[in-house]
Amino acid sequence: MDLRPENFQSVAEIEVAKVAQRDFVVMVAGVFNYLCDTAMTAYGDGSAQDEARAAGAQIRTNSLNNLAELLQEFETNANRNGIQVLWAADAEEACQLVKGLVEKHQVKTISKGKSMISEEIGLNHFLEKEAGVKIYEGDLGEFIVQLRGTLPFHIVGPAINMTVQEIAGVLQQHIDMPYTEVATEIVSYVRTYLRDKFERADMGITGVNQAIASTGSLMLVENEGNIRWVTSAPRVHVALMSIEKVCANFADAFHLLGLLTRNCTGQAITSYVSVLNGPRRAEEVDGPEAMYVVIIDNGRSIAYQDPLLKDALRCIRCGRCGIQCPIYLRIGANPYGWIYPGPIGNVIAPVIMDLDRTRDLYEACTLCGGCQSVCPSGMSHLDIMTHYRQMKVKGDDRFGGTRICIKERSGFKILARGMQNPGLYKAGVKIARRFLNQRSQDGYITQMPGPMSGWFRCRDFPEMPEKTFRQRWQDELQEEARQTADRAVAHPEAAAQNEEG
Amino acid sequence: MSSRAMILERLNSATWTKPSSSREVISTPASIVSGDVEMFVSKATAAGAQVEEVGSLDEVQNRLVQIVQEEQLQKIVITDEENLKEIDWEQLSQQTKSQVQSIAQLPGENYRSYVVEAGLGVTGCKYALAETGTVVLEHSHSNERLVSHAPDHYVCIVKRDQILKDRYVLASLFDSGLSSTAWTLVTGVSRTADVALQVVLGMHGPRKVTIFVVG
Numbered sequence A: 001m002d003l004r005p006e007n008f009q010s011v012a013e014i015e016v017a018k019v020a021q022r023d024f025v026v027m028v029a030g031v032f033n034y035l036c037d038t039a040m041t042a043y044g045d046g047s048a049q050d051e052a053r054a055a056g057a058q059i060r061t062n063s064l065n066n067l068a069e070l071l072q073e074f075e076t077n078a079n080r081n082g083i084q085v086l087w088a089a090d091a092e093e094a095c096q097l098v099k100g101l102v103e104k105h106q107v108k109t110i111s112k113g114k115s116m117i118s119e120e121i122g123l124n125h126f127l128e129k130e131a132g133v134k135i136y137e138g139d140l141g142e143f144i145v146q147l148r149g150t151l152p153f154h155i156v157g158p159a160i161n162m163t164v165q166e167i168a169g170v171l172q173q174h175i176d177m178p179y180t181e182v183a184t185e186i187v188s189y190v191r192t193y194l195r196d197k198f199e200r201a202d203m204g205i206t207g208v209n210q211a212i213a214s215t216g217s218l219m220l221v222e223n224e225g226n227i228r229w230v231t232s233a234p235r236v237h238v239a240l241m242s243i244e245k246v247c248a249n250f251a252d253a254f255h256l257l258g259l260l261t262r263n264c265t266g267q268a269i270t271s272y273v274s275v276l277n278g279p280r281r282a283e284e285v286d287g288p289e290a291m292y293v294v295i296i297d298n299g300r301s302i303a304y305q306d307p308l309l310k311d312a313l314r315c316i317r318c319g320r321c322g323i324q325c326p327i328y329l330r331i332g333a334n335p336y337g338w339i340y341p342g343p344i345g346n347v348i349a350p351v352i353m354d355l356d357r358t359r360d361l362y363e364a365c366t367l368c369g370g371c372q373s374v375c376p377s378g379m380s381h382l383d384i385m386t387h388y389r390q391m392k393v394k395g396d397d398r399f400g401g402t403r404i405c406i407k408e409r410s411g412f413k414i415l416a417r418g419m420q421n422p423g424l425y426k427a428g429v430k431i432a433r434r435f436l437n438q439r440s441q442d443g444y445i446t447q448m449p450g451p452m453s454g455w456f457r458c459r460d461f462p463e464m465p466e467k468t469f470r471q472r473w474q475d476e477l478q479e480e481a482r483q484t485a486d487r488a489v490a491h492p493e494a495a496a497q498n499e500e501g
Numbered sequence B: 001m002s003s004r005a006m007i008l009e010r011l012n013s014a015t016w017t018k019p020s021s022s023r024e025v026i027s028t029p030a031s032i033v034s035g036d037v038e039m040f041v042s043k044a045t046a047a048g049a050q051v052e053e054v055g056s057l058d059e060v061q062n063r064l065v066q067i068v069q070e071e072q073l074q075k076i077v078i079t080d081e082e083n084l085k086e087i088d089w090e091q092l093s094q095q096t097k098s099q100v101q102s103i104a105q106l107p108g109e110n111y112r113s114y115v116v117e118a119g120l121g122v123t124g125c126k127y128a129l130a131e132t133g134t135v136v137l138e139h140s141h142s143n144e145r146l147v148s149h150a151p152d153h154y155v156c157i158v159k160r161d162q163i164l165k166d167r168y169v170l171a172s173l174f175d176s177g178l179s180s181t182a183w184t185l186v187t188g189v190s191r192t193a194d195v196a197l198q199v200v201l202g203m204h205g206p207r208k209v210t211i212f213v214v215g
C-alpha cells in the first residue's frame, strides 16, 4: 500500500473492510475513553473539569500570544544552563543540523525516545542513509513499528492495532525473539535487547513535551523508562521541539501535564516525568556531556500568521481527539498517510504539507465535533477544517492550495443560488429526485456517471423519499385538521366544550 | 537571513491582534486533592509501588536485609545522600554477604558498569507528592540518575515531612529556581501497554519499586 495523504480514498476503501481491526480499535477506544473520563473526575464534577480544560486552553493561548518572546526567553535561559539551541526552518535543515552533530561527536549508534517531530521530519531514515548511523527506537510500540516499517497507528500507541501474534512475528523475524504470545515474555525479551543498546549509544534523541521559558528547562513525559535511559546514558543528548512547545513557567507546564496524561492514558501522572536543565556537571557521571535543543518550524510560522490557523498550534499531543473520531475509528491510521492520524492530522497536515495533497483529510471530516468537545488545549478543530475548505475553494498560495476547478466552482455557485431561492430549491429537489432515484439500488445510490462520479467513489447516498419533509409536514397538518373536523361533526357537544375549555 | 531570524520575524509580524499585556497570569484550578501521608501511600500503591511506613532508618535497614536475602541480591548501589548515611551499610553487607557500593566510592567508568549489574538501587528523595504517590528525585553527583533506574529493584526512602500536597506546590518550588541539572518524578513502576493493551510492569526501568516512608 502506498501510504500518502493523496491516496486517502483508495486506502480507506481497503481499511474500512478490515472488520476485525475496526472492532478491536473501537474496543480500545472505548476502554481509553472510559479511563480518561474517570481520570478527569480528579478535577471534580463536569464544570470543574471544564474549568481545568479552560485553564489548559488559556495556557496555550498565552503561549501562542507570546510565542516569539517565550522562545527567546527559553533560548537565553537554556544557553545559560549550557544547552545549545539551534533553529531549523524546515525538515531538511533540521535533519542536516542533527547530521552535523552526529559528525561532530563521532556518533555511531543512537537511542531514541518516542518523538513525533522526529517522525515528522523523517529523521531516522535520513540519518541511517546520510550519516550511516544505527538508530534504535526505545519506546516498545515505536520499536515494533520501526522494525515493521509502517506508520504509527496512533500518536500515543503506535502499534496498538497489532495483535499479539503479529507483534511476536515481527520481533521473531527482525530480532530473533523465540516466538511467544505471552506479553510479559515479549516485554522481557525487548527489555534485554534494548538495554544493551541504551548502555552503548553515543547519542540520545528525544522530543520535548514542554520547554519552560523561565528556567530554560525541558519536560519529558513517559511510562516505559526509555527516555530516562536515552537522556542519562549517551554522551550527547539532542532534543527536538516544534516552535509551539514552549510555555512560560512550571505552573503552566504542570497543569498541562495533568491534562495531557489524563487525556492520553487516563493516568494522573505517567511513571516518569524528567525535567532536564542542562548537560552533566564535571563531577557527575550520568547525563550527557553535551546537550542540544533543535527548534523546528516546518511551516508552522506561516500558519501562525493566520488568525485562525495559529490555533492549529495549540495541540499538546494527548491523542484524545483520535479516539473520539468516528472516521478514524472506522478507517484507522493508514489512510491519513502520515504520522499524525485522525483529527489532529486533519488539522496539522495541511499547514506542514499543503492544502492540495491533504484535501481528503480535512474534507473527510463529518464535523461532528467530538474531537473539540474533549480537547484540553482549546483547539477548534471544526473552525480550522472549514477554514481549510474555504481556503481550498478560493485557492491559497501560502499553503499550496490551488483554486478548485471551474466545473466544481460553477456547481457550487448553482447550488448556492438554489439554496437562496425557495422556488428554485423546490424545482431543483424535484429534478434531483428523479435523476438520483433512477440510479438507486436497494434504497441507496452508490455510483453516478459524469462530474459527480468522484464524489460517489467513496460515499453513498440514501434514495430521496417521494415527499420532502415540508410536504409531509403539510400533509400531517391537513390530516389533523380533517380529523378534528370529523370529530366535530360526530360529537358536536364535546367539540363545543373543548373550544370553551 | 538565518532560520532563527526568519522564524522570529514571521512570529513577530503576525497581524492578528495580540493582547497588549505581555503575559496574563492565569489561575490554575485550586489544588485538586488535599494530600497527606495516607494519600501518598494509597496513590503510590495504586501506581504499582510497594509502600511501607516505618518508624526509623533502623527499621529500613532491617527490611533491606530481608529484601536482599529474599531476592538473593549480590550487588547493591546506593546514592551519596545525607539521609542514607544513617544506615549502617557495612553491617548490612556483612549480614547479607552482598556487595554494597555508594556512588561516592565508584570512579566514573566503574560506576557505570556497576550500576547496570546491581540488583538493587537505593536513593533518598527531595520531595514526594501525595496527590499522585510520586517521589521527586534531584539528580547530582550525589544522586546519579541511573541508580534509581538501572537496577531491577528500586528502593526510595521518603521522610514524612518531604511529602508535598501536589504538583502545583512543586511547580511553585521549581518556579522559584532550579539549580540541579536534572530532576525525575517517579510514580510507581515502569510500564507498557503496547502489546495488545496488556499492562506489563518493568519495561525499561525497575521491575519493582519499594518506598519506605520514615518518621
Ligand code: SF4
Pocket: A314, A315, A316, A317, A318, A319, A320, A321, A322, A343, A344, A371, A374, A375, A376, A377, A378, A379
Ligand atoms: S488536538 Fe487536542 S485532543 Fe487532539 S491531540 Fe491535540 S490536545 Fe489532544
